Amino acid sequence: MSNGDANASLSARNINFSFGRKAVLDNVQIDVPNGRFVALLGQNGAGKTTLFSIITGLYAAHGGEIRIGGHDLRKSTQAALGAIGVVFQRPTLDRDLTVRQNLRYFCNLHGISTAEAQERIDASLLSYNLSDLHQRKVTELSGGQQRRIELARSTLHDPNFLLLDEPTVGLDHANRMEFVSNVKALCKERNVGVLWATHLMDEVEDADYVYILHHGKIMFEGGSGNLLEEHGKRSIAELYSHLTKQHTDTKNR
């Protein structure tokens, strides 16, 4: 999906990466326009987490270009990183600290002044119904509460682009759906572009656009409605298993 917007939330072009001789990502291209909810589907080991590590600058791609909110990740690293909000697959809250201390720490890392941080934290906790937990230690919270706090934290610096790497792993159905609706609300209300990686198809049934990453390559992409219609499938889950099976069969022939 290329919308030609120079300030799109994410524009990743020709991304290649390998661990030694093992190619992990092969010429991957992904676009996330502002205010859109984009799904990245792929089985475990497809390369989703590696791609996210590259987008967040933890790994450097062996080629290609990444722009976040219009900033080139390689040339304007800090501006690009300042425009990303991330919820990683594994929890990143500090378990020795309280909720508020965790959020304050994040604000410090992003250079938000104490008074401003206080305001943003209060507003954010309120909007996610977490206000009464602010003095609790992270270890005292449920998995669902921890994930919501990570989501609240990821938007404290007002990012242009939100990156979510299987953020609902380990949550029950009700918590997963609540999390999904929170993220979709963010898309609409704040015009934030979202890239959501998952292998849980029910979470991304009504995504604006879908990328399917298979063995390090983008095998299929398109608007979810178009893809379903084109392949005569009723759900993203059905479509996904159809497309990946089709690809594997072709490869084996």
Place this chain on the structure above:
Amino acid sequence: MNLKHATNCFKGILIRESLRFLNQRARFFAALVRPLVWLFIFAAGFRSVLGVSIIPPYQTYVLYEEYITPGLLGMIMLFNGMQSSLSMVYDREMGSMRLLLISPLPRWFLLLCKLLSGVAVALLQVYVFLLIAWFWEVRPPVSGYFMVIPALILSGLMLGALGLMLSSFVTQLENFAGVMNFVIFPMFFASSALYPLWRLRDSSELLYWVANLNPFTHAVEFVRFALYSQINWQAGLITLLCTLFFSAVAIWGYDPLRGFLPRKGGAAV
């Protein structure tokens, strides 16, 4: 990078490290008990066996407790530096290290903040130890308590940078525990922390040279002289050079383009 952002970031990391340290009270007591056991038991037991002659910076015969006190300050900095690095491996496994490294500031600066915060926590332990040692009749000159601060900071940075460098090679916590055993104990025992170099030379010329090549020896001597209001320029310079070298390798190790982790396919930092 603007100054306000940088200051805010350093403040955040320092507060976090301090809170973590205070929340883990067992860690605080363990860090304090270790050198105290050496001071109260080991030094008392070996006082008569390990007499120390007059060597700089001492101007008279000193008790063994007094001799090993700077070595024990070094021990606190050494364990703290390694513990701080251990926490980075733990952070990396738990994921919170990622949060730090994707902050919109240069990576070298983030790592430096992490190192300095670790040193600040170690300084707190050092002064609590020195207070207890004062009641144990280990009483350096008052000016020494102030002059030793820069020496402690530089030594702490060197040892923290060494730990950071090692942590960039290690992808899993279990492996790092092994590295600790191969680094901490040899560094501590093959140094001038517990006995002067001339005594080592009496028993083994080889050991003497090993201790001379050990950066920890120079950190301890730098601290020892500073605690007695003197400056050992040679030890200070070697400590500084080692700090720069270890820091450079650590920053290289954590560089996403050139570092070890992506090449090894380890956990994304």
